[in-house]
Amino acid sequence: MFFGLGILRGMNITLMNFIRSYTRKRGSGEIGALTTVQYPEERLPEKEKFRNFPFLIYDDKPEDLRCVACDICAQDCPPRCIYIVKETDEAGKPMKKPAVFDIDFTVCMNCGICEEVCPFDAIFMDHEFEIADSDRHDKLLYHRDDLLKTNEHFHKIRPNDGREVDTRLAEAKEAKAKKDEARKKAAEAKAAAKAKAEAEKATEAKEDKPPETEKESDPQ
């Protein structure tokens, strides 16, 4: 064969790409079409499983945090970027609520382990990734109030996970309610039985002499 035929073939390919970059629609996925997405103005749709930095979820009011400050996420966080302090009531008794919940996003490595270990479905990974700032000490240390986001937001960014979590929570609540009711009933029954027994005892004691020997037989 003659010299240069391979060169001509190669040049044909580049020329076709040049022409098709104008004739074919951008992003259509055809051969030769441009693939660029001009980021700040245009964005690719976010994938639901995409995860970035964690946020704290609340149901109706910001005070109704799901977080109970159990510290599991802080313990399991590989780079230890979560810092939690429990809230205390007036008597100094710790409450099931975080007073301080800090996440240092300069340290966070976006692994999502906090979300996985949380038994209360209180912390989830967000889709927000444009948190760049020129100050790495203050602006990227997020406090409790910066991390708060509604359940609606969670449903917006991760509809499937949101549904799953909600049903799970509802089931847990129902189960808890049932259990509570059962316990209540049991307690009531017990109380009733106890009352009855006491009443019987009282009547017996009234009828007979007080059983002082029984008291002495107690180890106490």
Place this chain on the structure above:
Amino acid sequence: MDQMFVNIKAALVGLSDKVFPDWVGVLVSIAVSIVAIALLGPLIMMYLTLIERKVVARMQNRIGPNRVGKYGLLQPLADGVKMLIKEDIVPRNADKVLHLLAPILIVAPALLVFAVLPFGRNMTAVDLNVGILFFAAISSIGTIGIFMAAWGSNNKFSVLGGMRSVAQMISYEIPMVMSVVPVLLAVGSLSTNAIVEAQADWHWFVFTPWGFLGCVIFFLCGVAECNRSPFDLAEAESEIIAGFHTEYSGMKFALFYMAEFMSAFTISGMTTTLFLGGWQGPLLPSWLWFFLKTYGLIFIMLWFRATLPRLRVDQLMALAWKFLLPLSLVNIVATCIWHFLSDEAFFTPAAFLVPLALLVFSYWGLMKLNQPYMPEKRVYPLVD
């Protein structure tokens, strides 16, 4: 429209003639040409950078610069500002004088060549009767500048790049000049204006067999001459960082860039002048024809860059000495045959076919001679 720029210059000279004595008019005439060229060179260079980035981007399915101004049209200005405010670093052990002079010595010849380019009818700045010789001589001065830059930087990569560049330029200068000889034979003049005028009425030399071959050889050698891809061994970034301009930054670096792009333009312009009929063409103004053809050739250069990988040094030398040089010598013979057979007419079948046959035959023969040694594929009967 055709003589627009010529008329503007005449008006300026006429204006000075009314006020000042005659000799001032001569000076004004010279000054106008110089200013026009001194502005044109950098302007062309600035927008070539943008065109290159855009075209190569499109060939790679990208968009290219589009942020500064509409379609990125102000990108060259932004680049210029960036280059100007960059720090100018001179290596401690560099030869300060050579290091400073080299970029100047590279840009000056690249700009000087503009003087003999016929941009349009009556639009040659200096109609030298040795225009082509001037072009060949001046365009090879750039080599000295490149070697000065390489030596003055006191850097091994620079020297390697500089030596490669010198070897390449000397090699490619020869087939380049040899491929111009047929044109000079056919025209009988070294003046660029005469060459363009000889190609009137569609008698473009590229339509003859020797002209086509000469055009291809000249253009390829020109691409090698201005160190552009695929012949950019002198600045092969994967091997020797940036070659001779490794140690340059800021505006000095920009000057190297400028020289490269301006010589890319002048090579394309010279190919247009010699083989593609220069500013000759129907309907449109002559200068527009010149720029259209020149930018067409520049597009081909960018197309090369987007397509071809860099040559190896031995391949580069082999192409020049073992292929292009013999072919350009045969081309001279073919031109002589064409000249005697055509008998002053541009196209006669015999004058077309005989040189064509000669050239195709020698092309084929050279190709056979240049075939690399391919050992026979070994067979291992006991293994299979």
